Structures are given as C-alpha cells and as structure tokens.
Amino acid sequence: MDSIRLRFAPSPTGALHIGGIRTALYNFLLARQQKGTFVLRIEDTDQARYVPGAEDYILEALEWCGLQPDEGPGIGGDYGPYRQSERKDLYGKYAQQLIESGHAYYAFDTADELAEKRAAAEANGNTFKYDAKVRHQLVNSLTLSDEEVQKRLDRGDNYTVRLAVPPDELILIDDLVRERVQFHTNELDDKVILKSDGMPTYHLANIVDDHLMKITHVIRGEEWLPSTAHHVLLYRFLGWEDTMPTFAHLPLIMKPTGKGKLSKRDGAKLGIPVFPLSWEGPNPENTFKGFREFGFVPDAVNNFLAFLGWNPGTEQEIFDKEELITAFSVEKIGKSGARFDYDKARWFNQQYLIRMLDSDLLPHVKPIIEAHGHQPDEAFLLTFIGLMKERVHLLPEFWEQGHYFFTDYQSLDEKMVSKKWKPEFRTAFDDLHQLLRDTESFTTESLQTTVKGFINDHGYKFGNILPILRLGLTGTTKGPDIFATMALLGRAEVDRRLQASYQRFDQLTQE
C-alpha cells in the first residue's frame, strides 16, 4: 500500500483562525506519523471573496506553527499547481464528462430568478430546492431542446453546470470520526459544480483535486459533513469510487462564552487571540492580534489545539510536536464541539515556558526587552530569564513583571510601603545599605549570608527587613528571590536604588 497523502485546503478569504490551524495540525500529525505527505492546496475559486495577502498569511501561520507542508504553492511537488485558480482549465473537462454521461446538466436560470423563487417559497413557508423534483420545470438542458441549448451556449449566455442528483438512493458514508452517516438523495439539491464565470465550486474542485493529487484521507471540519453525500456522488459519477479518500469530520471549536462556533469577532470582544498571527484588515473591526503577538510559543498553541477535540486517553497533558506525532490517532478524536478555553491556553503556554531552556527562550525574550530600549548582554538576559520564566504565562510578561531589572522602577507600590516602612527603621537600613556597599562578593549566596547574618545579629525580623529591601530595589513586593535579584542588578545599581528609595519612603510616610 502506498503511503498516505493528506491535505489542508484553506480558502484565502482572510486570516485563518485557530479552527483552521487545528485542522491543519491534525492532517499534519497523521501525515508525519504515517510517513505520508502533507499537501497545502489553496482553494481560491471564489473571486469575490478573495483577499490579497491571505495566502501569505496562511503560509506564515503554518510556518510559525511548525506545520510545513511537503507540497504546496511556493513549495512545489509532483501534483501542482496547488492553487485552484491556476487549475481552472482542468475542471471544465470533468464537468463536460459528467454532462455527457448524464450526471450533470447546463442550467440557464439566473441567480436573480432563483433568488426570487427562493423568496416566494419562503413567503409561503416552504423552501425552494433545485432538485430532481423541480429541475424539469426550470431552464436547463433537461427542459430545453438540444438546439436551444446549443444556441444559448453559442450565444454566450451565462450558465452553470449542476449535478443531477439521482432520486431514491441512500448514500452511506463511513466516517472515521462519526462512523456510519447516511443521507437520502431526495433530500439533496442539484449542486452547482461549475459557476457561470467558469470556475468550479468547492464541490467539483475539491473532488477533482483530491483525486488528481491522490489524497487518501480527508480530515476537515464538521461543516462539510452535509455536503459529503454530494462528494460521494461525484466520485462515483467520475468513476473514482475505488480510490475515494477516507473521510474524518472534526467537531467544531465553539465560542468561549455564549452559543455557536468560534468566530473572528470573539477575539476582539473578549480580548483574547483566536488567530495564530496578527492580521491587519482594512478597518479596526477586521484587525486582529494573534497568538504569536500575545506571547505564545508555537508548541504550546499546538498542544492546546490538539487537545481541543482529541486526547490520547492517558493522563499526560504536555506533548511537544514530536510526542503529538507519535501519540495522535484519529480514533481518539471526539464527536462533540469543544469550547475554546483561553485560561487553559495560557496554562499550556506557562508550562512550555517553564520547561524551555533559558537559551531557547532567549530569542523570544531578547526582542521584547530591546523593544523597550535596552540592550543587555546575553549573560545578563539568560540569568534574567532563569529567574523570571516560572512566574510568567505570556512572553510580554517578562518585561511587564521584570522591567526593573533593566531600568529603575517607574511605579512604587505605595500601599505596601506605608504598610511596611517605619521611620525608625532608617538607621537599620542605613547600616544594611553600608554593609551591602562594602560587601566583598556580590553573589546570590554571599548576599544571602550577609543580609541574613545582619538581620540575625541585630535581632531584626526578616518580615520587616526583606519586604522593604525588595520595595526599595524593585518597587514591588513580588518577584524572584531577592538575593538573586540583587546579584543580577549589581552592586552599583543596588547602591543607587537604595540611596534613592529610603528618601522616597520617608516622604511617603510623612505625608
């Protein structure tokens, strides 16, 4: 048996949201696990909805997530082109073949005429469906004479090609996730397979391309389940039923709150990312901030996404990409929609930050610090990262919570100062200050010995001295070990800040 071939086939109609990334991820995971091929195909058959830049976005998003396709636009492969607009000429032939075999027909009804019929039916509480029951009353090659059809074709009249869905049949679909699903053809409409602009619709293009590209497994969102019956018919009529891919329809990702599936709007509304990368739209409503910009690392996003609708059946939660590849199985994909839980996403990210090597974090943290105008050397940054990484969830928090390592703190927790500072501590702190200035080695360990010794020798309380020391140095009572903080700050800086701080404390408490 040949190796499997999977594909991710997004439409470049805007930024790709996290649901699309999950679909790509599952395809990628299965392809890698089975030593198969992961194909990217751009489904740009809808001229009206095409958005410039969307394809680049898809490529960049996949790259950021580490889901590189083996074949695709700009990548190459033996089954290209991988952009449907560039395959336009291919599809007509198959539509023609279907017409000749009686499985499709020309339809001359205009979009307006059909819309009217729909509206009329709706007014009567009915639904208009272009199907076997009514196609003989409409304007198409089934009702028109051959001469008339030819005349209209020659004249250049607009037409679509519709699939002639046969009546009274049961279509059985064996889905890897849903098991057996069935549809009755009497419920199905005669789908347009070729539009009047000559472009195929999703249905035709998808089947032709999946066949030509030798796709073995179709993993896609559940929104495609209802049209799968049409797809099965297409495979049959084209004579490709034997090599029809296996389907797996994924449960949808639902809104964090409220009802319905996750949408672009949910991100802005709740202040959370629903896109992998930021997207600049033409207006603020179409501009979104991505997971990358929020400060997530790719593996954490993959891990989080993988668990939305799938789980390994064990109690392990943290899986890097390689582990996901070995653990993944289609059989363990769930059937019901999964609600997007941002808190859990943050937790995954935190777990990754904690586990990552300081040196691997460096390229992520360095630009953040530099963006705030500081160019610390690498050794300093590495120590900083080691001190901070287990107390942040998102990358930007390295700066938000650790800015005082690079510049004097901007804000002082005044409430804590007035709670902890008493003017009579002044002498004690002057002595400590002096001691710190004169101490021989400015390392975490010796600093700890020195300060603790000082406190014990004078009979002070740790709870009085340490918080004030931290406040004076960092402006806050939170943060990494105070001795490690001092060691990183360095003797001169510690001296400077203490000098300034105690005066501020006095002022504050006098007012």
Place this chain on the structure above:
RNA sequence: GGCCCGUUCGUCUAGGGGUUAGGACGCAGGAUUUUCAUUCCUGAAACACGGGUUCGAUUCCCGUACGGGCUACCA
C-alpha cells in the same frame, strides 16, 4: 422549517452494563517559598430528561429537550 451530527464536573475530557465515575484548566483551602510564581496536598464540582431492554443502566435501544452544523453561481 427540513436534513445531518452531538450531549459525563463551569470548561477540556477518561471510562463504560455492577466503578468511592478518573485526570486537567479554573475556583476554594493548606504546605513549601519569610514575597510573588513554581511545586505539593486537600476540597467543592458531572453521567440532560422520559421510557424501554436487563437481576442491574451513566454505559445498549427509542423518544423528548437542548446544543451545533448545513440548507448560495461561499468555502
């Protein structure tokens, strides 16, 4: 409306005819850290409902309710 899919703690889920229904996020409490975070411990928290089938159903079947998707010359 019609068709299709689904329903275990608030959320993600494991499980499956007889279980104290397990884990994770979040939440609450505690221990460690004389801070914060991490880590660890503890706690509250679920089988939608009604009928069957069965000695026994959360698990199987049928309904109902609820949720979701589709119902375009969009994908």
